[in-house]
Amino acid sequence: RVGIMLPNCPQYIVASFAILRLGALVVNINPIYTARELLNVATDSGARILITLDRLAPLALEIRTKSAIEHVVVTSLAEYSAEAAAPPRRDHTLTLADLVATDDDADLPIARIGPDDLAVLQYTGGTTGTPKGAMLTHRNIFANVIQTETWHYRTYHRGEGRYLLVIPYFHIYAFTVGMMCGVWVGGLQVIIPRYDVEQVLAAIRDFKPTYFPAVPTVFVSLLAHPQVKEYGLQLVRTFNSGGAPCPIEVMEEFETRIGRPLNEGYGLSETSPVTHSTPHLAQRKFGSIGLPMPNTDMKIVDVETGRREMPLGEAGELCICGPQVMKGYWNRPDESAAVLRQHDDGRIWFHTGDVATMDEDGYTFIVQRKKDMIIVDGFNVYPSEVEGVLYTHGGVRMVAVIGVPHAYHGEVVKACVVPRDASISAEDLKAYCKQNLAAYKVPVEIELRETLPQSAVGKVLYRVLRDEAAAKT
Known part of the structure; x- marks a missing residue:
């Protein structure tokens, strides 16, 4: 190693x-x-x-x-x-x-x-707990490169691609979708060692990339730049958001102001990483992670037992079966067995831990991570729903919603908000939530902050917010 x-x-x-x-x-x-x-x-x-x-x-x-x-x-x-x-x-x-x-x-x-020999130990991001080493084989990585490039069909000719990469290679998103795919298509890789919005905009202006994969916080920061429309972003053929859920409001604002579609994909360290995205030539749906990659099967099962397939449109745990699924966790057989389970069809399915739905066209929508779900008086509250409502308020730049323990209700909702300006108050936001959410979903506490804790790739660290909240109790 x-x-x-x-x-x-x-x-x-x-x-x-x-x-x-x-x-x-x-x-x-x-x-x-x-x-x-x-x-x-x-x-x-x-x-x-x-x-x-x-x-x-x-x-x-x-x-x-x-x-x-x-x-x-x-x-x-x-x-x-x-x-x-x-x-x-x-x-x-x-x-x-x-x-x-x-x-x-x-x-x-x-x-x-051999194709099933180990190639990469990819430690999970640790946004929800202790990192584990996902064992990825040569087959896993190569399959995911081919799958990803198939979804990019006809976006550019071989050798003409220019990849702008600010997402770090040490993250599986950039390792596969950036480095490996870039080499596979003979593309130029424009690499930025550390994210800086001015450097990114200058690189777009000077190198005219064809493909720009990033995380949602990068697109939020680009939209916050006062001269963003002066750098030629409309010439980038494909913008792809991954690594964390992208709020619908951010996607809509990006497409309205920049004039280019912002595509959303989905994946995990354990799946090399991509399992879903919207093909270049397919219909796009806001809020959807798209369709399963080629040669990738998915199912949505009940959260309680993980065995019963859910009816169309109903929420359950997303499971994946495909050539990009890891061999297991390094030196963690029990944890491997917990997520890699043999189903009644005899195949091994990876249980993602994410709650999702699928519509009548086969498009998948992530609702929430199972462990992030908040239970208030026995009612399930999905943080993504509360975050989505707060994002529609014009005064919110970033938001993260967590559950905090409560003696009577079990848990209650807390929202950590980065406001756009100092005129926004917690009371205003709470009143806005009351107009748009059932009472049990309304945040009991709204904390206004200058920043949210983020990982090196821009994922919001919910566990840090939960730890901070626990330290105050």
Whole structure:
């Protein structure tokens, strides 16, 4: 196992394909991890080599003796910049540049790799709990590349694609949909190491990308930029939102102001990641994650037993069966068995933990994660519904809804809101909710905040909000 702890940079692509060619496993690691978080992943994965930035070398060396890591390989963003510069030498490290320079193809062993051999250990995002290593095979990754590109049929000719990638390669969304798909179609990858709205807009203006996959918070920040319409976003052929649910109001505003469709897809670390999206030539439906990818089966089952298929239009847990579904969780057989279950048809189905519905045309709509559902006096409250109502209020920029314990009701609803301006009050928002929601769904508390906690890829960290709320009780 070889850990890659880098931001988006050419070295990430070089290292990934070298590791896979050798028959080793890529362990994708978030470069903003603390020493504790890095040690957890290094220990769990058993990684023996860690490739990282020169400025992160002290962190890597700090945990090296506590893990199985034998070698720390360093590189720098400057190495592949216009004015290339090697990273400074550090004791007990190797440099990626030296390893590449001394490589001799004739001496490389030929690794015998099968389609069901492991390729990637992808640690889940941890937005709802402790990350687990999803075991993804070569078949999983390759199948998902083909599936994704099939849904992009006729968006551009091979070799003409330009991918603007601000979503990080260490996240499976960018690893597959960005890096791997980009290489497969012979596309140019325009990579931004760290999200900055000005850099993104400048890249759109200067490089005229054909494809821009991102997370909803990126599109929210673009819409908040006062000169967004001056950078040529209308020339981008495909905008794709993934990684987290995109509010319908954001999609509508984006399409109204930018003049281009904002497509929404769905996936998980455990499914390499894409299971659903809307094909380029198909009808689009706001709020839908689209249709299952080619060669992907889905079903919606009851939340209680996970066995009974739900009637059309009724909510239940979304289950997936397809070539992109992981082999299991690394060293976690019990947790693997909990989500990979054999159904009556004899096949293994992945239970996503997401509550969904399907309409008469086969389009899927995510309602909520099972564990995020709030139960007030025995009534189910889906945070996404409350968030959707608050997004229709003109004064809300971002919102996240959680459940907090209550002595009488069991749980009550709390909304964490980033307002557009200081004139918005919690009382105004609560009154607005009362006009649009049943009483038990109305937030008992509305907290106005400057920001919401987010992961490195822009997902709202609901567990952090729940922890903050618990600390106040």
